[in-house]
Amino acid sequence: MSELPPQVQNMVAQLQQLQQQLQAVAAQKAQVEAMLRETEASLEEVQKAGEDTPIFKAAGNILVRVDKERLLKELQEKKETYEVRLKTLERQEERLRERLTEMHKKIKSMLSPQAG
Numbered sequence: 001m002s003e004l005p006p007q008v009q010n011m012v013a014q015l016q017q018l019q020q021q022l023q024a025v026a027a028q029k030a031q032v033e034a035m036l037r038e039t040e041a042s043l044e045e046v047q048k049a050g051e052d053t054p055i056f057k058a059a060g061n062i063l064v065r066v067d068k069e070r071l072l073k074e075l076q077e078k079k080e081t082y083e084v085r086l087k088t089l090e091r092q093e094e095r096l097r098e099r100l101t102e103m104h105k106k107i108k109s110m111l112s113p114q115a116g
Contacts, residue, residue, distance in 0.1 A: 008110050015103045022096040029089040036082040043075040 004012070046068060049055055055071060056063040 005110075008107060011103060011107050011110070015100065015107065018096055018100050018103060022093065022100065025089055025093045025096060029086065029093060032082055032086050032089060036079065036086060039075055039079045039082060043072070043079060046071055046075060 046055060049068065051068070053068075055066055055068050057066045057071060058064075
C-alpha cells in the first residue's frame with residue numbers, strides 16, 4: 001500500500017491528539033478521585049471525633065488547632081468542589097471517547113476499498 005492520502009494523515013494526527021487529550025483527562029480524573037477519597041476519609045474521621053477532642057490541621061510545616069465545626073464545613077465544601085470537578089472530567093472523558101470512536105470509524109471507512 002502506498003502512502004496514506006493527506007486527508008487520512010490529517011485525521012490520524014487528529015486521532016493522536018484526541019488520544020493524548022483523553023490520557024490527560026484520565027490522569028486528572030484519577031487525581032481528583034484520590035483527593036475526593038482523601039477528603040471523605042478526613043471528613044469521616046473529624047465527624048467521629050468527640051466534642052472535647054482537639055483537632056489540628058496542617059498549615060504548611062506546622063499543625064494548627066481548629067474548630068471542629070469550621071473544619072467540617074471546610075471539608076464538606078472541598079468534597080463538593082471535588083465532586084463537581086469529577087463530574088466535569090467524566091463528561092469531558094465521555095465526549096473524547098465518542099469523538100475517538102467517530103474518528104476511528106471515519107478513518108476505517110476512508111481506508112476500506114470503496115464498492116462500485
